Amino acid sequence: MRIVITSSMLLMASLVLAQERQERAPEGSEPKTKVEAFLATKGRMVVKEFSPIGKISGRFGSAMELEALTVFEPGHELQKTRGLRVEITEGGRTERSNASFLDLEELEALANAVTNMQKLASQWDSAPPESYSEVVFATKGDFKLGFYQKQKDRRMFASSGIVGRASFYGEVSELPQLKAMLDKTQEKLKGQ
Numbered sequence: 001m002r003i004v005i006t007s008s009m010l011l012m013a014s015l016v017l018a019q020e021r022q023e024r025a026p027e028g029s030e031p032k033t034k035v036e037a038f039l040a041t042k043g044r045m046v047v048k049e050f051s052p053i054g055k056i057s058g059r060f061g062s063a064m065e066l067e068a069l070t071v072f073e074p075g076h077e078l079q080k081t082r083g084l085r086v087e088i089t090e091g092g093r094t095e096r097s098n099a100s101f102l103d104l105e106e107l108e109a110l111a112n113a114v115t116n117m118q119k120l121a122s123q124w125d126s127a128p129p130e131s132y133s134e135v136v137f138a139t140k141g142d143f144k145l146g147f148y149q150k151q152k153d154r155r156m157f158a159s160s161g162i163v164g165r166a167s168f169y170g171e172v173s174e175l176p177q178l179k180a181m182l183d184k185t186q187e188k189l190k191g192q
Helices: 002-024 034-040 104-126 172-190
Strands: 047-057 063-072 081-090 096-103 133-138 143-150 153-160 166-170
Touching: 034 063, 034 081, 034 096, 047 172, 063 166, 063 172, 081 104, 081 153, 081 166, 081 172, 096 104, 096 153, 096 166, 104 133, 104 143, 104 172, 143 172, 153 172
Parallel strands: none
Antiparallel strands: 047 063, 063 081, 081 096, 133 143, 143 153, 153 166
16 A cells, blocks of 8 residues: 555656746747747846738638737837738637747748738649649748648648747738738838
């Protein structure tokens, strides 16, 4: 009986220690963008300014919402960190959402990728690939955007996060709307 109790206590203690280690420094928890790094800093007051840009509703109750984001420490307004917050909401029975942050520099790369996706989709209108093809752009902050084509079937997709990832499913015809939203975000952030 003592052996069972002692073994149980040791097992519980090791589980508690493992959980504490995981909570302290989960793998991949390092900030990947300047915005994430600024938001992760402890011991100072932070001002976060969110400006809604727009929302795209997708299939199966999914949605992609964009917000321009500016963060700074009061008294240091000249050292603002700017970027984009993309929140993906996944519909269905287990609705969940996750947000990714992009720095201003990465936002420009995403806008260029969307332009190139539009061009490629247009080319595939007249000559679709014979097999399944996929185009993906991934950011440092675990946001992915792309589309796939299998013969005549074509869909846009996006996701945010790795653990607890939320996914968006839409139409490639919504790429121009997304591009306009990204351009609007860049204008807003560069004008500050």
